[in-house]
Amino acid sequence: MHHIPHTENHFTASETVRDIVIGMSDGLTVPFALAAGLSGAVDSSHVIVAAGLAEVAAGSIAMGLGGYLAAKTEAEHYDLEWKREARETIELPDVETEEVAQVFRGYGLDEKTVQTVTASICSDQTRWIEFMMKFELGLEKPDPTRARNSAITIALSYIIGGMIPLSPYFVGWEVRTALLVSVCVTLFALLIFGYVKGRFTVDRPWKSAGQTVFVGGLAASAAFLLASFFG
Amino acid sequence: MHHIPHTENHFTASETVRDIVIGMSDGLTVPFALAAGLSGAVDSSHVIVAAGLAEVAAGSIAMGLGGYLAAKTEAEHYDLEWKREARETIELPDVETEEVAQVFRGYGLDEKTVQTVTASICSDQTRWIEFMMKFELGLEKPDPTRARNSAITIALSYIIGGMIPLSPYFVGWEVRTALLVSVCVTLFALLIFGYVKGRFTVDRPWKSAGQTVFVGGLAASAAFLLASFFG
Numbered sequence: 001m002h003h004i005p006h007t008e009n010h011f012t013a014s015e016t017v018r019d020i021v022i023g024m025s026d027g028l029t030v031p032f033a034l035a036a037g038l039s040g041a042v043d044s045s046h047v048i049v050a051a052g053l054a055e056v057a058a059g060s061i062a063m064g065l066g067g068y069l070a071a072k073t074e075a076e077h078y079d080l081e082w083k084r085e086a087r088e089t090i091e092l093p094d095v096e097t098e099e100v101a102q103v104f105r106g107y108g109l110d111e112k113t114v115q116t117v118t119a120s121i122c123s124d125q126t127r128w129i130e131f132m133m134k135f136e137l138g139l140e141k142p143d144p145t146r147a148r149n150s151a152i153t154i155a156l157s158y159i160i161g162g163m164i165p166l167s168p169y170f171v172g173w174e175v176r177t178a179l180l181v182s183v184c185v186t187l188f189a190l191l192i193f194g195y196v197k198g199r200f201t202v203d204r205p206w207k208s209a210g211q212t213v214f215v216g217g218l219a220a221s222a223a224f225l226l227a228s229f230f231g
Numbered sequence: 232m233h234h235i236p237h238t239e240n241h242f243t244a245s246e247t248v249r250d251i252v253i254g255m256s257d258g259l260t261v262p263f264a265l266a267a268g269l270s271g272a273v274d275s276s277h278v279i280v281a282a283g284l285a286e287v288a289a290g291s292i293a294m295g296l297g298g299y300l301a302a303k304t305e306a307e308h309y310d311l312e313w314k315r316e317a318r319e320t321i322e323l324p325d326v327e328t329e330e331v332a333q334v335f336r337g338y339g340l341d342e343k344t345v346q347t348v349t350a351s352i353c354s355d356q357t358r359w360i361e362f363m364m365k366f367e368l369g370l371e372k373p374d375p376t377r378a379r380n381s382a383i384t385i386a387l388s389y390i391i392g393g394m395i396p397l398s399p400y401f402v403g404w405e406v407r408t409a410l411l412v413s414v415c416v417t418l419f420a421l422l423i424f425g426y427v428k429g430r431f432t433v434d435r436p437w438k439s440a441g442q443t444v445f446v447g448g449l450a451a452s453a454a455f456l457l458a459s460f461f462g
Contacts, residue, residue: 029293037285050461054268054454061450062260120340219292223285
């Protein structure tokens with residue numbers, strides 16, 4: 001009997017968790033790789049700090065505002081499709097009624113039941129449109145506070161994630177020392193982050209931890225090689 | 232009668248379009264902002280090229296592989312939920328039958344019709360699980376080729392986007408000249424990109440174009456100020 005509350009918990013948590021995951025995984029990876037890459041090309045921690053902060057500012061704004069606009073666009077898209085469905089239930093009622101019937105025929109109901117259910121759903125215009133939105137188009141009504149919350153969560157997660165790999169360069173160590181500390185600290189942070197993320201999503205924490213460290217390491221290595229070559 | 236084909240077009244195109252939008256909007260914005268930011272802190276186009284390429288390598292790997300793993304996780308999540316629903320139709324058939332009935336009661340069907348439809352859906356286990364997956368959990372069966380295609384599309388879009396703002400720094404101009412050309416070229420590219428994106432999503436191309444240019448400009452300005460201050 002644990003099923004229903006479990007499912008609901010899963011869906012309530014998932015949007016915020018997803019935003020934290022989106023922001024933090026890029027925040028840990030990209031500034032880390034950029035700083036590591038530049039360590040192969042320049043001798044000044046100063047330049048790496050400037051580049052890292054510029055990246056964190058740009059990345060958090062691009063991802064946070066990007067998330068905000070994406071959520072706003074999704075809400076507008078929902079309204080647009082709602083209006084179109086509403087118009088079509090008036091202008092093309094036969095086509096729309098047939099579309100409802102098709103959904104149920106797909107589940108192998110006999111024709112008499114299909115007609116009864118369809119007639120009942122189509123007897124109320126709001127219910128009819130809601131049905132089409134969800135079952136034909138697969139659209140759920142977006143939460144109006146989602147865009148703002150999503151933007152703030154993603155941007156903050158990116159900033160927090162990005163400060164971890166950059167922090168050793170702030171101390172004033174030589175670039176190679178800072179790089180070494182940054183690599184150790186960040187790979188460890190990616191391991192923990194991947195583990196926790198794996199717990200929240202598919203319940204395979206170690207696999208997720210391994211993948212997260214692999215992506216971060218690969219990105220940093222590629223950045224290091226490219227920057228060393230062109231720097 | 233244009234409705235059905237229109238909707239189908241919309242859904243076929245949307246996943247690839249979404250991946251291109253994800254990759255290109257960050258690819259145009261973040262390397263642009265980073266290069267602009269560093270132009271306020273360092274005098275060498277060389278360092279900016281190295282940092283920019285490191286960023287593009289890191290960003291495309293982080294976003295591409297990130298997209299790949301996200302799609303894989305989604306597929307695993309689907310399988311996991313499918314198995315759970317399958318187990319529950321055997322272990323808790325009454326609870327699961329009631330959950331199907333609840334969906335139809337929500338649409339205001341009379342009790343006799345609810346029972347007929349529910350009995351019909353639950354008479355076939357596969358149909359029953361499919362119904363629960365889609366209508367209770369809102370999950371669609373993921374396309375098995377999606378993860379790989381998504382990764383490649385996002386990474387390539389990021390690289391193509393990122394090369395636009397960096398190209399002026401390759402030419403060998405002074406940093407300030409390269410910055411000026413990069414700003415003009417990239418804001419123009421963001422305008423076109425935002426316009427096309429707006430056409431594909433909410434059919435408000437100019438609003439979308441304005442937003443995209445605004446986000447890119449804001450990210451670049453913030454990066455420039457931060458890097459000038461710390462550089």
